[in-house]
């Protein structure tokens with residue numbers, strides 16, 4: 001990233017605000033047409049906000065859950081961190097159970113448990129500092145990933161992205177969208193395509209809105225137009241985020257990612273996954289072991305409260321899928337770039 005890169009120009013959105021005694025969440029169910037914050041005063045309110053996608057995005061739900069633990073800590077008495085950890089285990093489990101696929105949620109809660117276990121009478125300050133550290137580390141990681149990922153993209157490239165991986169999904173700047181922000185700023189990317197990302201429309205509602213805040217004009221496409229777009233030669237990279245990257249490089253991400261990878265390989269378009277190391281899960285051997293969240297089929301029947309499907313029908317609504325590592329050209333984390341990821345490359349990079 002060049003020294004004069006203006007992060008502030010590309011990072012005005014704050015989906016998570018800690019007030020000192022509550023967590024304010026930008027309600028992503030209502031964007032882009034309403035910009036409203038939801039106030040969470042308890043950890044269970046944070047868990048409900050995670051489950052309802054009021055706050056969403058793998059890193060963002062981990063950060064929100066960490067602050068949820070701090071909120072739970074305000075409601076109990078404990079002499080030290082070990083006693084607090086015992087009393088907070090139930091609310092932490094409810095935070096953990098809010099969504100199953102993104103490893104960042106469990107990862108953040110494991111960090112909170114770890115510091116709690118070692119904390120003394122000042123355990124409340126310790127967990128508040130840890131929640132802030134998780135947030136700040138994510139922001140720094142995204143800015144580093146932006147530089148590393150953008151460097152892979154040749155000037156004058158077209159890029160297609162999927163879902164939302166920007167400031168709304170993280171502590172700021174974004175993962176895949178951070179790569180795109182950096183690539184646009186450096187003149188490497190001159191055309192950004194965003195897939196609408198049915199059924200929840202993270203692309204059409206969130207990514208397009210985020211990029212407009214930056215002065216970047218994306219082109220929205222229907223999810224079903226992606227392969228045709230690649231066939232035209234308009235894009236050189238597909239750049240996406242991740243919810244869980246396994247020990248062999250298999251990657252869970254928003255539903256529709258897998259078919260983008262298949263089409264990209266068929267058309268000679270390179271495929272990049274950008275995610276912080278907090279999304280890497282070396283304890284999960286491969287994509288077959290990932291719990292794919294299935295959500296209420298009702299999310300497929302209406303948009304903005306307007307029904308779009310016939311009545312009295314069934315539906316299947318898995319909201320993630322797994323891209324096998326063989327279809328991924330590069331995994332970019334803040335620790336570096338893994339080209340042609342496989343188990344050996346992942347082990348060399350992350351141990352385990």
Ligand SMILES: CSC[C@H]1O[C@H](OP(=O)(O)O)[C@H](O)[C@@H]1O
Pocket residue numbers: 056057058059162163164165166169170175176202240241242243253254255319
């Ligand atoms: C940097 S966000 C990663 C990931 O999270 C999103 O899922 P959701 O909107 O359901 O929380 C999407 O899969 C993004 O790629």
